[in-house]
Amino acid sequence: MLEGLQDVESALRRRSIAFTAFSxxxxxxxxxxxxxLALLVIDRGYLPMQETWRRDVADATSCPIVEVEADVVVPVDVASDxxxxxxRTIRPKIMKQIDRFVVERSTTALEHGSWGDSGRNVELGRTRGAPTTIxxxxxxxxxxxxxxxDEPGPVEGWTGGTTEARSRLRRFCDEVLPQYSDRRQRFDRNGSSSKLSPYLHFGQISPLEIVLAARSSGAPExxxxxxxxxxxxxxxxAINFxxxxxxxxxxxxxxxWARSTLDxxxxxERPALFTAAELESGATDDVVWNTIMGVIRxxxxxxxxxxxxxxKQILRWTNTPEHAHRTLLDLNNRYFLDGRDANSFANVAWCxxxxDQGFQEREVIGKTRPFTDQALRRKGDLDAWVEANR
Ligand SMILES: Cc1cc2nc3c(=O)[nH]c(=O)nc-3n(C[C@H](O)[C@H](O)[C@H](O)COP(=O)(O)OP(=O)(O)OC[C@H]3O[C@@H](n4cnc5c(N)ncnc54)[C@H](O)[C@@H]3O)c2cc1C
Structure with missing residues (x-):
């Protein structure tokens, strides 16, 4: 996130706009x-935590506030109420509206910059406990x-910011998008999807920019x-959810239907039970699962x-479905760079x-969709992936 803010600072500086990050x-x-402040412009957030941040800002501010909706392509309340x-129920509603919103943006030239002679920092009021800057x-x-x-520590292989997100997007459009539907199944290959989810999560690239780039890439329709x-x-x-x-x-x-079948x-009887700590450290009896958990960490x-x-495995290894849900959401939001997102809550709930729909009834998981290692083996070379990532 801080690398992303560094990018914002340079982009604004190029337009002579002052920028200050407060802690x-x-x-x-x-x-x-x-x-x-004359006017405050903010992006819309959808999670309760993000709404609280915005309410706190509104309560502390006396100037007008404009909220724009830039984290989706079709504004959420326009798509569905x-x-x-x-x-299948939201798709036709979104697709009916999408072309209204997928439009090129333009940049307004500024008449006056705010960089000015006084340096970049906003002059602070004489309040007690004035905030420190970063x-x-x-x-x-x-x-x-x-x-x-200290934990979780920094991860390797990721650089934050819009510059990096845009270069990933360009590479993705050139190299992966032309065969996206096949490649996105291949968990055993590098470069099988865009890896843009952390950048979307931190608002470092907008879904509109991504869709515009995809549509003008020349890839098959x-x-x-x-x-x-x-x-x-x-x-x-996920945001609708x-x-x-x-x-x-x-x-x-x-x-x-899902609550009642799991109830x-x-x-x-569960095939095995593991504590939350055993799950977190990847100490189950399933080497595939442990390897995935290790990569996530x-x-x-x-x-x-x-x-x-x-x-999908956690339901089978925990004593109640409520505990399974809580444990999975905790792990997801603690370790994924794209965690604590609307996608996190929707996809954990999807498990x-x-x-989703009901399937043939089974022990423990009831009518929820099964997902075994056989399903993975049909998509790629699971043993080779485990060997390379253990
Ligand atoms: C158990 C579970 C947990 C997940 N947790 C998260 C999470 O915390 N954060 C997160 O962003 N995604 C989550 N996902 C959804 C999906 O796995 C990731 O969005 C995707 O793997 C990100 O990789 P990508 O950017 O290369 O995707 P690409 O295939 O390149 O797709 C582009 C973008 O489309 C969106 N997208 C792709 N798949 C999904 C999906 N199934 N649902 C909603 N949006 C999707 C993402 O924003 C993604 O960045 C989860 C899925 C599962 C099954």
């Missing part, structure tokens, strides 16, 4: 700078200056459609097919039946 809570910051059952020139030093827990299905339809279905289901972070937020199998990201297998 403090919103009321403290806004109490100090309120007298300097209720909780959608599945991709020096973004060295993001690692900035992280060290924040009181963060059906491949572009397959990608739009993920980055627009599935992603915005968190906006319209207040219990999206608990077992109680699952559909009735009916509550007392089934060290890299902060894993392929979608592997996430499906990873998420328990959300946005």
């Amino acid at each position: 403090a809570d919103a009321p403290t910051v806004f109490a100090a700078i309120d007298h300097r 209720h909780l959608e059952t599945a991709a 020096d973004l020139s060295d993001p690692s030093a900035a992280v060290a200056g924040l009181a963060l827990a 059906d491949e572009i459609d397959a990608f739009v299905e993920e980055v627009v339809v599935r992603r915005e279905l 968190v906006v319209n289901e207040p219990k999206h972070d608990t077992f109680a937020g699952l559909p009735d 009916a199998h509550r007392d089934d 060290t890299e902060g990201w894993v392929h979608n097919q592997l996430r499906m297998y990873w998420g 328990f039946g959300r946005h």
Whole structure:
């Protein structure tokens, strides 16, 4: 996130716009700078936590606030005004509207920059406890200056920011998009999907920019459609879920059929039981699962097919479905770089039946969709992947 802010700072500097990063809570910051504000423009956030941040800002500010919706392609309330059952119910609504919103943007030339002679920092008010600012020139030093827990530590192989997101997007459009529908199944190959989810999560690239790039890439239409299905339809279905289901972070937020089938199998004997700590450290009796968990811990990201297998096993290894749901969500949000996202809540809920249909009834998992290692083996060379990643 700090690397991303460093990018924002340079981009704004090129347009002569001043930028200051503060390290403090919103009321403290806004109490100090309120007298300097003419208009506040913010992006819409969909999770309760993001709504609280915005409410706190609004309470601490006396200037007008404009909220824009830039984290989706079709504004959420335009797409649908209720909780959608599945991709099939929201897809036609989104696709009917999408062309209205997929339009090129332009940059407004500024008449006056704000960089000015007085340096880049906003002049702070004389409030007590004026917030400290963050020096973004060295993001690692900035992280060290924040009181963060040591674990999870930094992951390798990722650089934050819009510049990096755009170069990934270009590479993806050139090399992967032309065969996206096949390649996105291949968990055993590098470069099988865009790996843009952390950048989307931190707002370092917009879904609109991604769709515009995909549409002008020259890739076959059906491949572009397959990608739009993920980055627009599935992603915005997840946002529809968190906006319209207040219990999206608990077992109680699952559909009735899923809760009742899992309830009916509550007392089934589990093949094995593992504690949350054993799961976190990858100490189950399943080498595939342990390897996936190890990659999640060290890299902060894993392929979608592997996430499906990873998420689906926990029900079979925990004593109640409520505990299974909580444990999976905790692991997801603690370790994934793209965690704590609408996608996190929707996809964890998917492992328990959300946005899905019933299947033949089985022990423990009831009528929820099974996902075994056989399903993975059909998509790629699982043994080679495990060997390379253990
Ligand atoms: C158990 C489980 C947990 C997951 N947790 C998260 C999470 O915490 N954060 C997260 O962003 N995604 C999560 N996903 C969804 C998906 O696995 C990731 O979005 C995807 O792997 C990201 O890789 P990518 O950017 O290369 O995807 P690409 O295939 O390149 O797709 C482009 C974008 O489309 C969106 N997308 C792709 N698949 C899905 C999907 N199934 N649902 C909603 N949007 C999708 C993402 O924003 C993604 O970045 C989870 C899936 C499962 C099964």
